Amino acid sequence: MSLYWRIFGLNAVVLGAATALLLWAPVTVSVPVLLTEAVILVGGMAVMLVANAALLRVGLAPLDRVTRLMTTVDLLRPGQRLPVRGGDEVSELVSAFNAMLERLEKERAASSARALLAQEAERRRIAVELHDEVGQSMTAILLALKQAADEAPDPLRGELRQVQEITRESLDEVRRLVRRLRPGVLDDLGLVSAITSLATEFATHTGLRVKRSFDPDLPALDNGTELVIYRVAQESLTNAARHAEARNVKVSLYREDDHVVLEVSDDGRGVGVAREGAGIRGMRERALLIGATLDITPVTRTGTRIRLAVPAVRKQS
Template sequence: MPFKTKLFLITVLPLVALSLLIGGITFLQASRLIEEQTRAVEERILASKRQEIQNIVELVLTSIKGQIDEEPDGREAAQGEVKRLLTEISFGDDGYFFVYSRDGTNLVHPKLPHLIGKKWWDLQDPEGDYVIRNLMAAAEAGGAFHRYVWNKPSASGDAEKLGYAVMLEKWGWMLGTGVYIDDIASEVAMVRADFTANVRQTLLVIFLITMIAILLSLTAVATVSFSEQKFADSKLKDLTNRIVDVQEQERKRVSSELHDSISQLLVSVRYGIEMIHSRAGSQVLLQQQAERCLRILDDAISEVRRISKDLRPSVLDDMGLSAALVSLAKDFEAQSGIKVRISADRCRRRLSDKAKTALYRVVQEALTNVARHARAEEVTINLKAGIETLSLTIEDDGVGIILPVNAGGGLGIRNMLERIETHGGTMTMSRMPLRGTLIRVSMPLGPADDVLAETAA
């Protein structure tokens, strides 16, 4: 056996064996971690729902306490008023209250009125659970939870429900409510999928490292100097920057073509159809067809303008970053229904056009993520031009991120980071203490010549 082959085997075989061992251990440890984390996530969601139910029940008990304690117009009138109040109270898509007497007779049920007045003590769900008996036992125990399967109004079918019942001792009523928890399985599945993807990514990295090491052994390269690696990284970054530049140029060209060519052609066609409509006279069918064509053309013109604006907003080139962000915020608020508060300083010539475009794309991507994932009601954007640096903060009141950026953010987040780092800036993303996500961007500014601050609220 040639010496080179022996050397190759001595170098490669231990590396392959070590990689397989590391991969196997990583897979086993990650599988166990996935199970633990998914169970923890499920328990956190259930705990949140339990707290939500208890808070709602406490509010309702407070609202009916006066009727129960004082019975102002007599017991029968007070009970009738409480029944009416409980029938009208609802929360969420499927939240409501129900009442049973101690013998299992239903007294209040807003969603299934045919249950009222009948005794359901022996009622079982599809899994054989004695629903009313167990809820009554939970109420008699001083207020407790019980899981069972029940009709879900919004789904027109059965779903698992987390119920909570308390006893109104004075009247001998069991007051209960609950939330459906069939969505927990999908949320847990998403978390499991995220962890599994990370495990696969880790195993892929191990495999790639092994292959790289083998290739290095085949080419007899013992070491790679830091300068060579840095040179490769700089070339890769230059290539990435070039790709971004070409992309923005192409977007600008297509946007201009759509606005100046296609849009104008559509407007010209619309004028022609308006002329046909005006000259149709008494030809009702022709007038109706012309009106239909006009509506379609109006929709097409609006869509072309929207696409053109998304590709490259003309206000960014004409009026600058501040005005472009204000326009973007207004469009986002109109399309998503999420309120946007924005304060933006003008940067004038202190930022290059490419840096302004990068900041605009970062805000655009952040708003897209808010609309898709955050379930937020309000977003706050603040662009502040300082003496030497420009700071940008984007804050929402949504559910917040699960993982930090460096722990495996999506492609959009990585693109945001690369755009900012290209211009010497930094970007961080963090979860707020209570709820929501905060994105901070810092970017160096040029000389403070010819600067006017303009705040758009």
């Protein structure tokens, strides 16, 4: 029975009983109203209001749950659904809302995949241009400065050496940016070597004390999965260095049941109640692409632990 007919039927029963009571029972309404008559009328009204309130509370409770989920749903945390009970209009509404969430999650995952693939392609293009054009030009400038310094008189030679050193440092910075934009070591030497190189680079340039722990029997993963793990590790280290004000970071990569787990924990100021920024949301989007789960939790009094659990699907040959 639909919610409309349940409410209508309950009101009809209560009003019919009150009418029958007035027609056939020895109950009358006097003027002025007697105390006993007032008690009967007020009691009947109270019974009708309580019955209607109880029915509306039970019948409309799923709508309250839908409203709360609408205000808190996050497409980067898929799987949030409401239970469907019964077959009335409210249940149909809940089913439609769950189906809408399913479609939105699929569309969000597809659009995120396209955006991230385009982002990686753009990073590769920029890395190639920096390496082939800017890098080669700066190398040519270094050679010209060296030749000019060798032939210059002593007062000018020192200044040319300083310019040469500044140019060499700038070239090193360009090469570092190229490695961050396009992790060639990931394609050449694998995931463990790439994360090791990444951790070493962060420790050198930021002053972080980075501790590494890698299982020796990690399964081989496809290129897309390894790239997601690498990017999550990169963003986690970046957050620890720039935002968390951490001094010590531990990077772990291990196998747990049928998952490969990346864990990055620091001793910084913790996640607190701040709203997630673009970096963390980007990590969540990458995790969705490979069916992984990303958990960000506080560690003891301070610090943050970022845990990425990736299904251990073997690399296709």
